[in-house]
Amino acid sequence: MYKALLTIIILVLLLTVGFAFLIWYQLGRFAEKALAAKRRQEEYIAELMEKNPSAVVRAETGWDDPDDDDRSGWI
Numbered sequence: 001m002y003k004a005l006l007t008i009i010i011l012v013l014l015l016t017v018g019f020a021f022l023i024w025y026q027l028g029r030f031a032e033k034a035l036a037a038k039r040r041q042e043e044y045i046a047e048l049m050e051k052n053p054s055a056v057v058r059a060e061t062g063w064d065d066p067d068d069d070d071r072s073g074w075i
Helices: 002-051 068-074
Strands: none
16 A cells, blocks of 8 residues: 555656656747747847838837846746
8 A cells, every 4th residue: 555655656756847847848948939039029120120210119118128138047
């Protein structure tokens, strides 16, 4: 009985660790894709500004993160 309970506990622990690594990996991939999309957006806005400066109106978000490129460092 105790051996079966210990086996179940170990199995649940291994599954939990496995899912934690899967989530960590997916968060890293998501952060990379989001950063690439943001850079593409900024390049597109810069291109529009070159063509017609009065056509682009940027809304301020209220804060600017100076370490924006280092956001994936905590993952």
